[in-house]
Amino acid sequence: MNKIKDTTTETDILNAAKRIFQHKGMVGARMQEIADEAGINKALLHYYFRSKQLLFEAVFKMAFSMLAPQLNEVMNADTSLFEKIRSFSNNYISFVIKHPYLPNFVIQELNRNPEFVQNLIAEKNFPNIVKFKKQVNDKVAEGNIRHIKAEQLFINIMALNIFPFIGAPLLKGFTNVNDITYQQLMEDRKTEVADFIINAIKI
Amino acid sequence: MNKIKDTTTETDILNAAKRIFQHKGMVGARMQEIADEAGINKALLHYYFRSKQLLFEAVFKMAFSMLAPQLNEVMNADTSLFEKIRSFSNNYISFVIKHPYLPNFVIQELNRNPEFVQNLIAEKNFPNIVKFKKQVNDKVAEGNIRHIKAEQLFINIMALNIFPFIGAPLLKGFTNVNDITYQQLMEDRKTEVADFIINAIKI
DNA sequence: ACATTTGTTAACCATTTGGTTAAACTATAT
DNA sequence: ATATAGTTTAACCAAATGGTTAACAAATGT
Structure with a gap:
């Protein structure tokens, strides 16, 4: 009946672990620091999640499951190609502005352990390019857009939307602009990226 | 006179450290592993480089100084804008295919420690966008290309060339293609990326 | 020849780190 | 109230890790 505290410890741990892991990565994170962040004893981490590895995997999958729906939108929505590109760019960039550590975290950990992707693919809701591919190929065949491989277009969409956040420190240095x-520039990209892509492929 | 062995130990260490750091990052790398890789005693690492931090910085700056000339090409060459985009994409992708760990290493460490960019900017040969910016602005003013901010175009060029390597594990999963x-696809991008960009901005 | 500097090593050290244990505390059921 | 199951903690532990020391070896200068 008393639901005031409801989901406490386990979610406290997950949230604390999320913050620490996303900042410092799997290898850089310390169990003690996560415990402190969660306001509990270190032994409790092991009581709930057995090991650092398992705690990390729980956090990673949680992070990935936040990104997956965004990506599914490009691939499996029932809208026109151009509409998809516009809505994805807008939604994804809005989302990442709110969660700036997420993409770098996911990419970094997958580079550290590329085999883990297989693990993710097995999960339900893993984005899949099949539908997007057919849509692009049809548009090309109909002569509605320039000839381009669906995989290349897909990579381009990902690159233009994701990289500006991952490469921010470097890009800020090169372009010599301040954080504000x-x-x-990121705000502007919500529409500019889609325009750029569509101009690149339209006849 | 006898130059057979020439530059041994110090460069042995640097090369070993480069391999280990680029694979595992600053926090994941172990001094013992670097010593083993270099075929020497761990104490020698400290004899030559004093601390892990200083060894890391030496390696990082070496890595960055390999990338910098590539980037300077987009920014400060005396060729036409389209020509720059073509030659950069071609050269950069060729370069990274040979050094696949470099971009991720640099980006990752800069995210871990963004202040370090200031350190790099101070070095000579740090790429600078000024000339590129003027070139883009002129072309826009002349009505030769679509209206686009130089910074956005620059970010797009970087994103399309760099991200496919950093995001490779993820992109392979999504597109469901094998390594070969x-x-x-990366080979094809040597020309495809430039075509894509030029189509996007030409009138 | 020999003294001095430079390079290299094995052994050692203090600290950090992920993980464990046994006891204590809390809630719940009987 | 009291046994039982679940939760939390302080103290502890072994292994790993960056770094140091002191002795030894190899050049180098005189």
């Missing part, structure tokens, strides 16, 4: 200006 | 096919 860079944020504004 | 993915390599072929």
Whole structure:
């Protein structure tokens, strides 16, 4: 009956672990630091999640499951190709502005352990390119867009939307803009990226 | 006179450290592993480089100084804008195919420690966008290309060239292609990326 | 020849780290 | 109230890790 505290410890741990892991990565994170962040004893981490590896995997899958729906939108929505590109770019960039550590975290850990992707693919809701591919190939065949391989277009969409966040420190240095200006550039990209892509492929 | 062995130990260490750091990152790398890789005693690492941090910085700057010339090409060459985009994409992708760990290493460590960019900017040969910016602005003013901010175009060029390597594990999963096919996609990008960009901005 | 500097090693050290244990505390059921 | 199952903690442990030391070996200068 008393639901005031409801989901406490386990979710406290997950949230604390999420913050620490996303900042410092699997190898850089410390169990003690996660315990402190969650306001509990270190032994409790092991009581709930057995090992650092298992705790990490729980956090990673949680992070990935936040990104997956965004990606599914490009691939499996029932809208036109151009509409997909516009809505994905807009939604994804809005989402990442709110969760700036997520993409780098996921990419980094997958580079550290590429085999883990197989693990993710097995899960339900793993994005799949089949439908998107057919849509692109049809549009090309109909002569509605320039000739381009669906995989290349897909990679381009991902690159233009994801990289500006992962490469932010470097790009800020190169372009010599401050944080505020860079944020504004990201805001502008919500529409600019889609325009750029569509111009690139339309006849 | 006898130059057979020439530059041994110090460069042996640097090369070993480069391999280990690029695979495992600063936090994941172990001094013992670097010593083993270099075929020497761990104490020698400290004799030559004092601390893990200093050894890391030496390696990082070496890595960055391999990338910098590639980037300077987009920014400061005396060729036409389209020509720059073509030659950069071709050269950069060829380069990274040979050094696949480099971009991820640099990006990852800069995310871990963004302040370090200031350190790099101070070095000579740090790429600078000024000339590229003027070139883009002129072309826009002349009505030769679509209206686009130089910074956005620059970010797009970087994203399309760099991200496919950093995001490779993820992209391979999404597109469901094997390593060989993915390599072929990268080969194709040497020209496809430039075409894509030029189509996007030309009137 | 020999003294001095430079390079290299084995052994050692203090600290950090992931993980464990046994006891204590809390809630719940009987 | 009291046994039982679940939760939390302080103290502990072994292994790993970056770094140091002191002795030894190899060049180098005189």
